[in-house]
Amino acid sequence: MTSQTWNRFWGSTFVKAPLQNGVGRYVQQLQRITFKFCKTHGGSRGMRDFIEKDLIEFARMNPGVVVYLKPRRHRSSCLKAEYLNGGEEYISAHKQSSEEIKKWVEYLRTQSGYSVERLRKYQHTDRPSIQGPWTPWMHRDQCINIAEYPQEELSCAVKREKTATQELLEKSKIFVGVNNSS
Amino acid sequence: MVITSPTLFARARGGDRYWKRRRILALSSHFFGRKQNCYSIAIKYVHRALRYGVRARKLKKADDRELWDTRINAGCFELGTKYSDMKAVMNDTGIALDRKILQNMAVWEPRSFRALASLTKVKQAEMGLNTLGSPPPSGVVTRGML
Numbered sequence A: 001m002t003s004q005t006w007n008r009f010w011g012s013t014f015v016k017a018p019l020q021n022g023v024g025r026y027v028q029q030l031q032r033i034t035f036k037f038c039k040t041h042g043g044s045r046g047m048r049d050f051i052e053k054d055l056i057e058f059a060r061m062n063p064g065v066v067v068y069l070k071p072r073r074h075r076s077s078c079l080k081a082e083y084l085n086g087g088e089e090y091i092s093a094h095k096q097s098s099e100e101i102k103k104w105v106e107y108l109r110t111q112s113g114y115s116v117e118r119l120r121k122y123q124h125t126d127r128p129s130i131q132g133p134w135t136p137w138m139h140r141d142q143c144i145n146i147a148e149y150p151q152e153e154l155s156c157a158v159k160r161e162k163t164a165t166q167e168l169l170e171k172s173k174i175f176v177g178v179n180n181s182s
Numbered sequence B: 001m002v003i004t005s006p007t008l009f010a011r012a013r014g015g016d017r018y019w020k021r022r023r024i025l026a027l028s029s030h031f032f033g034r035k036q037n038c039y040s041i042a043i044k045y046v047h048r049a050l051r052y053g054v055r056a057r058k059l060k061k062a063d064d065r066e067l068w069d070t071r072i073n074a075g076c077f078e079l080g081t082k083y084s085d086m087k088a089v090m091n092d093t094g095i096a097l098d099r100k101i102l103q104n105m106a107v108w109e110p111r112s113f114r115a116l117a118s119l120t121k122v123k124q125a126e127m128g129l130n131t132l133g134s135p136p137p138s139g140v141v142t143r144g145m146l
Helices: A003-010 A042-053 A055-061 A098-110 A164-181 B005-009 B017-027 B039-079 B083-093 B099-108 B110-127
Strands: A030-037 A066-071 A078-083 A088-092
Touching: A030 A042, A030 A098, A042 A055, A042 A098, A055 A066, A078 A098, A088 A098, B017 B039, B039 B083, B039 B099, B039 B110, B083 B110, B099 B110
Parallel strands: A030 A066
Antiparallel strands: A030 A078, A078 A088
């Protein structure tokens, strides 16, 4: 599978959380969950078992989530989750056991509302720089801000190597130093 | 008496031409023209695209490294040192920052990078890089020019 195929069919996104959820407080993003099942068909057996055994505890543990039950004849069982940012997740629970459905419910409980896409990078930051990003004047002397132009010193060429005069002066100092010591 | 064995020996091979072609055409969905829909044309370009993908995964690492080296070199040169000196000093002092972090610092954390450059400039004098401050080793004639 090439990345272009992935992007064509399933898209890609950067890491994000709705309203920086978790940076400060964490708010559960699941708004409502709908359990659709048939009262008689065999494919909804796991769903019916889940509703009998585990649903009450789920509702008690998550008071902020609205739980809907939709018994519909001749329909396969499914879970539909809706989130605070408007995102939705649909999972078919046809012929699944109650343990599997419990795991899917737990999965839906912990999702944010964003669709499941390939992450381009695993980190995101709104503030990549603490010291401030580099500018061409960052490492320069601040005096150029208040200098009055034209100015001899600032207009001359940047000297990167020692000139011959400087080297001779240094050598004479060493010579003088040697002479003084001897 | 009904003979069933010979009929059981008959094999029904293949029969999945459609799905084999679907696998290839899924990979060519973003191509231009007949290359995306016609199998016998698409297969050539899909194979080329896959070869490019394999090759590019290796090249990306080398390209990134080259870019990072360029950035760190530029940062060092602006601050009056060299990247090679910085590498030697960091090795000596035990600062284990890699290229990715160094170029990130040079762009987003320039003052920290400047601190590293200052350390380089001071430490290289101690280590004797770029100078022959100590007496030259025997057998080397400098005539005071080095």
